[in-house]
Amino acid sequence: MKYILVGGTGLLLISPILVYLYQFGFGIWDSHDDWAKMGSAFGGIYAPILTALTIYLLYKQLTLQREMHDSQVRLNVIRDTKDKAKETIRAIENHLNLTNGQTTNFEFLSHILTSDEDEWLMPFWFTNKTLKVNFVWLFSQLDTMKTLSDSHVEYLVAYQDLVVNSLSQFDSHFLKLLEAKGHIRAPNSIKHFS
Incomplete structure (x- = not known):
């Protein structure tokens, strides 16, 4: 169960990068706008994912503290x-x-x-x-x-x-x-x- 959770979290975190690379390619862009678009896309995707992950970890921590x-x-x-x-x-x-x-x-x-x-x-x-x-x-x-x-x-x-x-x-x-x-x-x- 622990390995499935870690693997699923890793896949969840790496998949937006893979989708972005597949859609727009890999490279160093000359335009500041291209970098801003990439940052905005990653920020929009990762913020809710990391927020949900943080809430889950806080819940687990509180549960363990209550048990202890x-x-x-x-x-x-x-x-x-x-x-x-x-x-x-x-x-x-x-x-x-x-x-x-x-x-x-x-x-x-x-x-x-x-x-x-x-x-x-x-x-x-x-x-x-x-x-x-x-x-x-x-x-x-x-x-x-x-x-x-x-x-x-x-x-x-x-x-x-x-x-x-x-x-x-x-x-x-x-x-x-x-x-x-x-x-x-x-x-x-x-x-x-x-």
Whole structure:
């Protein structure tokens, strides 16, 4: 396509010269009027051609700049989301490692999720609101990246990276249980760890 466009443009630019040479011949004219007529003919032919070519090139340049801007915006969103997700994962990990009596929050929450003692879940979240907010935020970012991954591959890579980062910090069984029974997600929401 690129070669056809370049070849067509070259042919478009050279054809008026060839037609002029065919019609009036090649030579150096003695008369100033002959030179003026030739210049006027070429100017009249090339001005619209070059104007159209310039408009086309400006259009292509604007299109490429818009694509680059959109790509940069996507990359900035992804970078910011990944940075915030890493901070959130660290905050969750720190909060889960806090000791509540003789057990850590992680051990206590894991026990609640693996047992049928759902009545302990609401009091746990009530006393650990920051932890719940961080989990809700993390899952919402996973949802967003998963939804956007259908439109651009950059989002798919970011989504997979967030899943891998989450799995590297927390046990996959724990995340599956939290997703299914943790009361931090709607029952019909996207499953990331199942």
